[in-house]
């Protein structure tokens with residue numbers, strides 16, 4: 710939990726700059742891999758971390774566990 714409180718603000722800064730928190734790749738260039746709703750797209754960085762673009766907020770965040778699971782399910786079809 711201590712670790713998380715140190716890392717989290719840094720990750721927020723990177724995400725607010727639209728960069729991957731793992732490799733700082735520009736997320737605007739990452740391919741969209743799944744449409745979650747009218748305003749939400751999942752995308753995958755080249756380092757395999759997955760993010761969600763919320764078009765309503767025009768912001769990126771890490772994909773949740775449930776969203777990761779949706780993606781895995783969609784690949785099985």
Ligand SMILES: [Zn+2]
Pocket residue numbers: 729730731732733734754755756757758
């Ligand atoms: Zn990355």
